[in-house]
Amino acid sequence: MAVLKSIALYGLQGYLVQVEVDISPGLPAFEIVGLPDTAVREARERVRAAIRNSGFDFPARRITANLAPADLRKEGPSYDLALAVGILAATEQVPVKNARRFVYLGELSLEGKVRGVWGVLPSVAQATRQGERAFIVPVANAREAALVEGAEVYSVAELGELVAFLRGEVELTPFQVDREALFKAGEGDELPDWAEVKGQLYAKRALEVAAAGGHNVLLLGSPGTGKTMLARRVPGILPPLSLEEALEVTEIYSLAGLLSPRISLVTRRPFRAPHHTASAVALVGGGRYPRPGEVSLAHHGVLFLDEFPEFSKEALEALRQPLEDGVVTVARAQAVVRFPARFMLLAAANPCPCGFLLEGKCTCSPQQIQRYRSRLSGPLLDRFDIFVEVPRVEFEDLACSQIQESSAVVRERVKRARARQQERFKKTGIFCNAAMTSAQVRRFCELTREAKQLLATAFKRLNLSARGYDRVLRVARTIADLEGSETISTDHVAEALQYREEKGV
Incomplete structure (x- = not known):
């Protein structure tokens, strides 16, 4: 039996999944349990073909793979790699000790190629927060996975390459990216001016x-x-x-x-x-x-x-x-x-x-x-x-x-x-004036006496709600910031009120 690790995403929240593979005597069968969806159940055929076409033995015995915890829904093809390595480890084709070091993410093609999957960055980030450090990911996802600080990311292009690495026959170096350089380099074409x-x-x-x-x-x-x-x-x-x-x-x-x-x-x-x-x-x-x-x-x-x-x-x-x-x-x-x-x-x-x-x-x-x-x-x-x-x-x-x-x-x-x-x-935890809470509006939006009088008059004339009142103050705070002023003056409030009039709606 072999027990490896993968990760399940529900939204942006990640949960570590224990991939338990047991091989026992009996009629040849391959069952996946643990609340899998259709894509996970179809992994049986992908994993069987990938192992055989990569030159390894697929056991003609009863294989049971459990994805624990069993009450958490598992979806997508990202468990293919963990299932394949689990079968190879359970049949002693790769050392179990080496295989258990990593968290596995990746889809397998029928010929044994490792395809990219969605959600690798949040998966690696969540697993790292839960104490995991070493990851095996597809080459297509290596750059995003390496963005996570503290993660040791190894990228593989095919199942045979991964098996050779786990056997110690080849050496893989952790994939690294310079986050600061990547961030400063930017991307894409120029925006409309x-x-x-x-x-x-x-x-x-x-x-x-x-x-x-x-x-x-x-x-x-x-x-x-x-x-x-x-x-x-x-x-x-x-x-x-x-x-x-x-x-x-x-x-x-x-x-x-x-x-x-x-x-x-x-x-x-x-x-x-x-x-x-x-x-x-x-x-x-x-x-x-x-x-x-x-x-x-x-x-x-x-x-x-x-x-x-x-x-x-x-x-x-x-x-x-x-x-x-x-x-x-x-x-x-x-x-x-x-x-x-x-x-x-x-x-x-x-x-x-x-x-x-x-x-x-x-x-x-x-x-x-x-x-x-x-x-x-x-x-x-x-x-x-x-x-x-x-x-x-x-x-x-x-x-x-x-x-x-x-x-x-x-x-x-x-x-x-x-x-x-x-x-x-x-x-x-906020970045701009629009995100201010009501308490922060009272704290940071200091008005002059004349500005308060103008706002009081406008409150009645425009029939502002409490939410509308706060929004006027937030906009006035922004106008004052554009002018470099710490205090909100009459001019700032007047301009904010001008924008608040619901013209034609």
Whole structure:
């Protein structure tokens, strides 16, 4: 009998799995128990063919493999490698002592090649936190696995290579990456530049404030006014990810199977733009075996929802909890899974079904307009910090040859504001003003006497809720940070209140 180790993921939470392989006399059979799903049960044929085609003996006896703990659901093909090595160790084709040193992750092809699997980074990270140090992973996953500090990662391309290593016939060196160098190198093409947007100074200023504080924004305007163009340039003015944030995002992308061997570390803030036909599960995550949705894939980045009212009511209302808590909670009978979802929401909408209400050319009836607007509930709108009306661009602005402010210039101002916030929120676990709790708002948002008077008047006139009041203060705090001021003045509150007016919705 041989007992090896693998790991099971439920959300981003990892559980060590004991892979117990017993070979006994009897009719040839291969059974896998321990609550396996279809992909795990199919491992019997993959493992049998891989062992034989790699030149090793597959025992013609009764094989029982138990994946413990037996009450935890096992899914995916990542147990193939542990099962194959367990059979070879139980039949003394590899030394059991050497085989037991490692945690195994990897899928086997019929010819014995080791294929990459999803979720290797969070798996290795979780196992390392539980005291494991040595890992065998596919070559395709080696770079992401080596990102975990304290992990000794060995990569293999085929089963024969792994067996030779366990027998001591060949030597493998731990795969290593320079996290700092990888992080600084970055990735991908250049982002669209802020300077390409003509005019729209008011909208640009509002989005700069939003980027500086991580605030949610609703862009409202007629078709063709540049809402989507503005939104797609917001990632270019956001500050770069910290290494800690990059690792968090990369774990989510690894779990979702969106990491390629070429990109082992996500160094750019995510920008997700799902189609308006996306379901609630696609947006917030879930499914029979919970997977992260778009809100989690946008963690520490931007979620852009174009044609916002066209999303289903169920999908829109499902956004309320992650917008408030910064985490998605998916409850299932077996367990409760939590995915991080601290993102900046950018939504774009037309003022009416035809889109031309603000220009006086609307062909919609009052009933159509009311029905269209009712798709966005009051509690959902209350979770936006900034409302921006995007007017049609004038000819003079389009024809102007003057060079506009670039993304790099705006990003420097945003970085300075974020640096003040990071200093302010040191050791609190948050990174920007939008994530402040009500208690932190009271602590960090110090207003002048005149600013308090203005806010008191506006509170009654705009009929602000307690949540809306806090959001005004958060935006005012960000505006003050952009100006380098520790105290929130009347001007800062006035600008924040201007963004709070729900124009046309």
